[in-house]
Amino acid sequence: xxxMEVPADALYGASTQRAVLNFPxxxxxxxxxxxxxxxxxxxxxxQANAELGKLDATRTDLISRAAQEVIDGKLxxxxxLDIYQTGSGTxxxxxxxxxxxxxxxxxxxxxxxxKEPVHPNDHVNMGQSSNDVIPTAIHIAAAELLRKxxxxxxxxxxxxxxxxxxEFWDVIKIGRxxxxxxxxxxxxxxxxxxxxxxxxxxxxxxxxxxxxxxxPLGGTAVGTGLNCHPQFPGIVMRHLWHQTGIPFREAxxxxxxxxxxxxxxxxxxxxxTIAVSFFKIANDxxxxxxxxxxxxxxxxxPETQPGSSIMPGKVNPVMCESVMQVCARxxxxxxxxxxxxxxGNFELNVMMPVLAHALLESTRLLSSVANVFREKCVSGxxxxxxxxxxxxxxxxxxxxxxxxxxxxDKAAEIAKESAKTGKTVREICRQRHILPEAELEKALDPVxxxxxxxxxxxxG
Numbered sequence: 001x002x003x004m005e006v007p008a009d010a011l012y013g014a015s016t017q018r019a020v021l022n023f024p025x026x027x028x029x030x031x032x033x034x035x036x037x038x039x040x041x042x043x044x045x046x047q048a049n050a051e052l053g054k055l056d057a058t059r060t061d062l063i064s065r066a067a068q069e070v071i072d073g074k075l076x077x078x079x080x081l082d083i084y085q086t087g088s089g090t091x092x093x094x095x096x097x098x099x100x101x102x103x104x105x106x107x108x109x110x111x112x113x114x115k116e117p118v119h120p121n122d123h124v125n126m127g128q129s130s131n132d133v134i135p136t137a138i139h140i141a142a143a144e145l146l147r148k149x150x151x152x153x154x155x156x157x158x159x160x161x162x163x164x165x166x167e168f169w170d171v172i173k174i175g176r177x178x179x180x181x182x183x184x185x186x187x188x189x190x191x192x193x194x195x196x197x198x199x200x201x202x203x204x205x206x207x208x209x210x211x212x213x214x215x216p217l218g219g220t221a222v223g224t225g226l227n228c229h230p231q232f233p234g235i236v237m238r239h240l241w242h243q244t245g246i247p248f249r250e251a252x253x254x255x256x257x258x259x260x261x262x263x264x265x266x267x268x269x270x271x272x273t274i275a276v277s278f279f280k281i282a283n284d285x286x287x288x289x290x291x292x293x294x295x296x297x298x299x300x301x302p303e304t305q306p307g308s309s310i311m312p313g314k315v316n317p318v319m320c321e322s323v324m325q326v327c328a329r330x331x332x333x334x335x336x337x338x339x340x341x342x343x344g345n346f347e348l349n350v351m352m353p354v355l356a357h358a359l360l361e362s363t364r365l366l367s368s369v370a371n372v373f374r375e376k377c378v379s380g381x382x383x384x385x386x387x388x389x390x391x392x393x394x395x396x397x398x399x400x401x402x403x404x405x406x407x408x409d410k411a412a413e414i415a416k417e418s419a420k421t422g423k424t425v426r427e428i429c430r431q432r433h434i435l436p437e438a439e440l441e442k443a444l445d446p447v448x449x450x451x452x453x454x455x456x457x458x459x460g
Contacts, residue, residue, distance in 0.1 A: 006113070011078040011106075013098035013113060013120065019091035025084040030092060030353075033360055035079050037141035038096045039070030040243055041133055041217065041236075042124055048235035049126050059104075059118050066103035066118075075099055083357045087350030089134030097124040127228040129220040131258055131348055136217040138356040142267060143246050145363040146209045153370035154202040154274075160374045161195035164188075164381060172446045173298050173388035174395045181395040184446040187298070187383055190288075194281045201274040208267035213247060215240070219254030222347040261341035261349050264359060268337040271362045275330035278366070282324050282373070285381070286317035297387050302380030319377035326369040333358035392446050398425040401443050406434060 004014035046063040049055035055063075069075050078099045085091045097120035104118035105111060118124060125133075169188030176182055218233025220226050233250040240248045251257030291297035307316035336358040340351035349355075392398070396415040402425075403411040414428050421428075429440055442448070 011075060011099045011102040011112065012080070012095055013102065015094040016081065016091065016098055019081050019085055019095070023082040023085040023091070025082045028083045028357065029081065030079065030083065030356070031360060031364070032073060032076065033141040033145055033364070034137060034356060035076055036071050036073065037137040037144070038092070038133065039067050040140055040240060041128075041137055042096060042100055043067035043071060044236045044239035044243070045126065045128055045217075045232075046124075047239050048232050049229075051235055052229050052231060054126060054229065055123065059123050062104035062107055062118055063100060063124055065107060066100040069103060070096065070100060075103065083353050085353055087352060088130050088348060089352050089356075090130035092353070093125070093128075093130035093133045094120070097121060100124045127220075127232045128217070131221055132216045132219045132254075134352050134356075135258065135261070135349075136215045138264065138352065138359070139212040139215055140240065140244065140246075140248070141356070142264070142359055142363060143209055143212055143248070144244055145360060145367065146205050146267075147246060149367040150363055150370070151202055151205045151209075153367045153374075154198055154205060157370045157374045157378070158195055158198040158202060160378045161191055161198055164378065165192035165195055168383050171383045171385055171388055172392055172450065174391045174397065181397045183397050183400045184392050184395075184449045186450050187388065189450065190284075194284075197277040197281060201277050204270040204273055208270035209246070211263040211266040211270075213249060214251045214257060214263065215248050216251050216254060216257035218250055219258045223255040223258045225254065255347065259344055259347050259349065261344065261352070261355060264355060265338055265341045268334045268359050268362065271359075271366060272331055272334040274366055275327040275334075275362075278323050278369070278373075279327040282320040282327075285377070286320035289317055289381075296391075298384055298391065300382040300384050302377060304376055319373055323369050323373050326365045329365060330362040333362045393424055393426070396425060398444055398446070398449075401445075401449050402429070402434070405439075405443060 001018070004017050006013060006017045010017075043064055046055060046060050046067065050057070050060040066075075079092070079095055081091050081095055101115060101118045101120035101124050102112045104124075105114055105116060108117050110116045165188045167188070168191055169186055171187040172184050173187050173190075174181055174183075175185040215233075215237065217236055218225055218228055220228050237248050237250050240246075256262075285299070285301070288296055288299045289301040292300070301315075301317055301319075303315045304318060306314070307318070308314040337355050340355035340358070341349065343349070343351050396418045399411045399415045399418070402414070414425055414432075414434070417423070417428050418425050423431075426440070426444055429435065429444070430437075434440065435443060
């Protein structure tokens with residue numbers, strides 16, 4: 001394709017520079033996790049080719065050293081390519097090949113660009129194709145983020161909600177269904193529900209990890225394994241497992257692994273479900289803390305920053321809002337992943353870079369916001385005990401526990417009178433002498449209403 005000028009201080013070559021000029025689209029680049037993953041692939045490939053007698057000791061050592069620098073983040077500045085590039089990610093695979101090859105030249109005292117003693121295609125890319133390297137790197141990057149970041153963050157968040165559930169167990173508040181008053185619950189029961197959601201979120205992150213532990217490497221161009229030693233992928237998997245602690249294995253069918261991206265869709269779907277859980281919890285908490293005087297106000301949120309440039313003293317539930325925005329992004333990213341994965345044709349998907357970008361961003365965002373939400377919001381939540389008690393007593397839903405004793409219709413009359421007059425259920429029952437005082441106190445005990453049992457009528 002003719003000559004191509006490359007910046008003098010760049011370790012990449014002509015293939016990368018052409019892509020730099022061809023795709024000045026967004027300025028978004030592959031992140032640290034993906035570059036580390038592609039470095040791991042190149043490092044492990046060199047070890048495998050050496051074991052198979054395909055690569056001599058000198059070149060193996062040079063590639064290993066250069067690839068390790070990619071893994072460690074020392075060469076990130078030499079990965080300039082835009083996400084919105086060739087759909088197979090060939091440009092980025094060649095970027096890695098060129099950077100590692102030129103770094104090998106530097107280490108060997110040879111000029112950058114000489115392709116001596118290591119050639120980017122013949123040696124760095126030996127036994128590989130962009131079509132199996134890029135999806136393999138996506139799986140590795142996503143798996144490491146899930147295991148080392150998201151699952152750990154969810155463990156800590158679950159523990160914090162469990163701690164709050166215990167702390168709030170004796171606080172009785174009004175329940176709500178359809179946004180309307182319902183029978184009393186313990187504040188600790190609500191928070192225990194949040195803890196369980198996060199426990200399930202952690203399990204879903206584990207399911208996402210399990211969906212992507214098969215790697216496409218070894219299929220080369222179309223899944224047939226052309227120019228790849230039959231034992232190459234298995235040896236690479238062993239090295240990757242050793243390096244990451246994740247039990248990666250060769251795809252059982254390379255045509256499925258390269259042509260389809262169903263495992264990544266499944267992983268993204270799990271992340272979307274986690275986002276839905278986060279949104280529900282954060283939205284509940286901001287409503288429960290609304291006010292402080294003219295809203296629900298059953299909990300008090302930590303005051304993290306002023307909430308208004310015009311209203312002095314206003315403090316907003318900003319940490320909850322941060323979580324909810326992350327959730328919106330993750331749900332949108334799942335649509336991107338789904339659409340990108342659905343648009344593969346025959347032996348290759350051609351929307352892998354944007355798929356990778358969306359999936360890795362979702363994982364990273366959920367991991368980060370889980371930590372921030374735990375540290376700056378959940379750990380500092382306090383119960384507004386007086387407000388909880390006030391709303392319980394004032395609620396018409398208190399009449400529910402009387403229905404098995406006096407009948408549904410009579411209980412409904414009391415509820416309607418309470419709504420009309422503003423009197424509490426307890427006050428109306430006393431005025432009407434519905435029950436002796438001791439029995440009334442027992443029937444209207446909000447603590448007892450938080451336990452299973454009784455014969456109250458069904459329905460929400």
